[in-house]
Amino acid sequence: MPAIxxxxxxxxxxxxxxxxxxxxxxxxxxxxxxxxxxxxLMVWWERKFISDLQNRIGPNRAGPFGILxxxxxxxxxxxxxxxxxxxxxxFVFKLAPYLSLVPAFLVFAVVPIGGDFSNGGDGLISVFGNxxxxxxxxxxxxxxxxxxxxxxxxxxxxxxxxxxxxxxPLLGSVRASAxxxxxxxxxxxxxxxxxxxxxxxxxxxIVREQAGEGPEFLGLFPMPDWNVIVLGxxxxxxxxxxxxxxxxxxxxxxxxxxxxxxxxxxxxxxxIRFALFFLAxxxxxxxxxxxxxxxxxGGPAGPxxxxxxxxxxxxxxxxxxxxxxxxxxxxLRGTLPRLRYDQLMDLGWKLLIPLxxxxxxxxxxxxxxxxxxxxxxxxxxxxxxxxxxxxxxxAGLLMVAxxxxxxxxxxxxxxxxx
Amino acid sequence: MSEFLRSYLTVAIFGATxxxxxxxxxxxxxxxxxxxxxxxxxxxxxxxVDPVGTGWSQSxxxxxxxxxxxxxxxxxxxxxFPWATRLEAYGYFGLVEMAIFIFxxxxxxxxxxxxxxxxxx
Amino acid sequence: xxxxxxxxxxxxxxxxxxALRVVTTKNVVHAALWLVIVLAGVAGQFLLLGAEFVxxxxxxxxxxxxxxxxxFGIMLTRASMGEDENVNLxxxxxxxxxxxxxxxxxxxxxxxxxxxxxxxxxGSPTTVEAVSDSIFSDFIVPFEATSVLLLAALIGAIVVARxx
Numbered sequence: 001m002p003a004i005x006x007x008x009x010x011x012x013x014x015x016x017x018x019x020x021x022x023x024x025x026x027x028x029x030x031x032x033x034x035x036x037x038x039x040x041l042m043v044w045w046e047r048k049f050i051s052d053l054q055n056r057i058g059p060n061r062a063g064p065f066g067i068l069x070x071x072x073x074x075x076x077x078x079x080x081x082x083x084x085x086x087x088x089x090x091f092v093f094k095l096a097p098y099l100s101l102v103p104a105f106l107v108f109a110v111v112p113i114g115g116d117f118s119n120g121g122d123g124l125i126s127v128f129g130n131x132x133x134x135x136x137x138x139x140x141x142x143x144x145x146x147x148x149x150x151x152x153x154x155x156x157x158x159x160x161x162x163x164x165x166x167x168x169p170l171l172g173s174v175r176a177s178a179x180x181x182x183x184x185x186x187x188x189x190x191x192x193x194x195x196x197x198x199x200x201x202x203x204x205x206i207v208r209e210q211a212g213e214g215p216e217f218l219g220l221f222p223m224p225d226w227n228v229i230v231l232g233x234x235x236x237x238x239x240x241x242x243x244x245x246x247x248x249x250x251x252x253x254x255x256x257x258x259x260x261x262x263x264x265x266x267x268x269x270x271x272i273r274f275a276l277f278f279l280a281x282x283x284x285x286x287x288x289x290x291x292x293x294x295x296x297x298g299g300p301a302g303p304x305x306x307x308x309x310x311x312x313x314x315x316x317x318x319x320x321x322x323x324x325x326x327x328x329x330x331x332l333r334g335t336l337p338r339l340r341y342d343q344l345m346d347l348g349w350k351l352l353i354p355l356x357x358x359x360x361x362x363x364x365x366x367x368x369x370x371x372x373x374x375x376x377x378x379x380x381x382x383x384x385x386x387x388x389x390x391x392x393x394x395a396g397l398l399m400v401a402x403x404x405x406x407x408x409x410x411x412x413x414x415x416x417x418x
Numbered sequence: 419m420s421e422f423l424r425s426y427l428t429v430a431i432f433g434a435t436x437x438x439x440x441x442x443x444x445x446x447x448x449x450x451x452x453x454x455x456x457x458x459x460x461x462x463x464x465x466x467v468d469p470v471g472t473g474w475s476q477s478x479x480x481x482x483x484x485x486x487x488x489x490x491x492x493x494x495x496x497x498x499f500p501w502a503t504r505l506e507a508y509g510y511f512g513l514v515e516m517a518i519f520i521f522x523x524x525x526x527x528x529x530x531x532x533x534x535x536x537x538x539x
Numbered sequence: 540x541x542x543x544x545x546x547x548x549x550x551x552x553x554x555x556x557x558a559l560r561v562v563t564t565k566n567v568v569h570a571a572l573w574l575v576i577v578l579a580g581v582a583g584q585f586l587l588l589g590a591e592f593v594x595x596x597x598x599x600x601x602x603x604x605x606x607x608x609x610x611f612g613i614m615l616t617r618a619s620m621g622e623d624e625n626v627n628l629x630x631x632x633x634x635x636x637x638x639x640x641x642x643x644x645x646x647x648x649x650x651x652x653x654x655x656x657x658x659x660x661x662g663s664p665t666t667v668e669a670v671s672d673s674i675f676s677d678f679i680v681p682f683e684a685t686s687v688l689l690l691a692a693l694i695g696a697i698v699v700a701r702x703x
Binding site: 422423426479480481482483485486487488489490492493494495496497499500501503504507508511512515518519522523525526529530533535 | 543586587589591592596599600603604605607608611612614615663664667668670671672674675679682683685686687689690692693694696697700701
Binding site: 025110167177182189198267271272345349354371 | 481
């Protein structure tokens with residue numbers, strides 16, 4: 001049954017076995033420590049890298065290259081007076097940072113961060129004779145768990161803004177929650193493309209399907225079998241944009257647009273509680289990058305280049321890919337101006353969601369026809385052509401209808417809304 | 419306890435560890451940080467001037483419509499996920515059924531679009 | 540199975556407490572938050588029954604979307620931060636009766652239908668594939684009907700919102 005369930009063999013053992021318990025606890029500690037250290041380095045690296053982009057020096061006092069800056073900031077915030085406004089709803093005000101932070105690191109529990117996938121390996125590594133995956137848990141619905149957590153994260157921001165009893169946070173949080181739910185829809189639909197190929201929701205299976213060699217690049221050399229290539233780049237781009245919006249990262253950082261609404265939802269937060277929001281934000285960046293690496297870039301899968309033991313190469317590949325994504329996020333922050341709210345909503349609802357739906361149907365059509373033997377290049381081209389024609393006709397009708405509606409409104413001089 | 423529940427138990431342990439750690443941070447900080455109350459410190463922030471009225475403002479109905487659209491697409495996605503994992507077994511039948519489903523929901527998006535609800539003015 | 544029963548008891552107790560708070564609290568936003576706890580409990584109970592997919596769907600759709608919709612709805616009104624005296628209706632007997640009757644009906648239907656049903660002895664979960672297979676065979680008509688229902692809800696909401 002493991003082929004279907006892809007359950008961690010560690011859990012098949014005897015429950016009372018202390019060794020297994022120890023491994024589970026060790027995993028919890030390692031995952032936590034790994035995440036914390038990555039987040040700290042990420043904060044530092046973001047500041048350093050963005051300074052380079054802006055011709056500044058950036059943090060350079062605390063430790064070599066200012067690497068301890070995050071720690072110093074954390075300690076400083078730790079010793080600051082904590083102010084809770086009189087107008088606030090005290091219990092919810094204190095609860096909100098937890099709701100922001102806990103989902104952020106729970107996502108990390110289902111991400112495979114290492115393991116031996118080279119040469120047809122199944123990602124298992126052996127610890128004291130017990131085979132196990134290098135991830136905390138591998139539930140069958142793995143990737144839906146990520147979506148569920150990101151939908152809970154909306155509460156942290158929404159409640160933080162509401163409970164402050166202040167105007168700017170309320171504006172910020174309503175904006176943020178509408179933005180996050182809008183892009184969560186696109187996020188989920190972009191994910192479907194991956195499921196079409198993998199046929200499983202489990203993260204380990206998704207990574208295993210991407211191990212090994214994929215299609216050849218112009219017949220010259222084989223490319224990796226990553227979903228980003230196999231599915232066409234579109235689902236990945238949709239997923240990446242939706243993630244950026246979901247994380248409230250620039251250019252989608254309307255949530256804390258300083259020029260308009262001060263700090264947004266965390267305006268009233270100070271001291272350690274502010275630090276928790278800050279931590280959650282960067283932790284989300286790290287975990288969502290990890291999710292993207294898992295879904296589209298083969299996670300820890302990669303060739304075994306020798307030198308290191310095979311089991312360690314998984315970690316190396318995973319963190320290397322993760323680092324590229326983190327740099328990409330910083331680069332976006334350094335180069336793109338912030339979107340307006342109407343542009344943001346247009347991009348999400350009028351472009352990403354229809355495109356994601358169309359692409360899913362397209363991939364599904366190709367899949368079904370290749371199962372029926374339509375596999376040669378010419379036949380695939382015919383299927384693609386017919387599909388594209390149908391979509392174009394549909395989109396054309398849509399455009400005509402919309403412009404008619406617009407004309408009718410302009411004729412009637414009708415107030416568009418409200 | 420069955421094997422799959424144990425994997426969720428691990429997640430629960432992870433979550434509990436995190437909560438405890440965060441709680442410990444907040445608790446420790448409460449022990450060491452100064453507390454020097456002054457009435458002004460507890461006013462809500464309003465760019466330096468005294469706050470006017472209550473912190474409550476009625477939000478716009480547009481947000482509500484977007485939330486409703488999201489509910490619709492969320493339910494749609496929940497039906498698409500299992501379908502995507504089993505498409506190979508369903509073949510044409512599955513493709514057509516899902517195309518109809520997506521088409522009907524796309525009509526909803528299209529209606530909202532046409533009525534100008536998606537336009538943020 | 541013993542551990543499952545203990546967890547069931549704990550969760551059920553929390554859910555009942557939270558459900559009572561939903562109707563007794565005077566702050567509307569707090570009521571929505573207590574509702575989240577009830578729904579999370581439902582998701583947990585599904586997990587205990589081995590219905591992973593339904594459990595995660597419960598979180599995704601109900602906690603992640605429906606209650607967020609409620610909160611947006613609450614923020615549309617002039618509900619204040621503190622306790623609201625107008626939340627409690629003077630006439631509580633009729634809604635309470637309807638609630639009890641509805642609960643009785645659903646409890647009866649559930650118990651009557653699943654009286655002899657048993658969970659798999661080995662505690663193996665229902666797979667997503669199995670859920671999908673039953674949607675696309677026995678329940679194909681309700682599945683397509685769902686889309687029409689959602690469409691109707693959306694159109695209704697847009698019409699109401701535009702009238703304002």
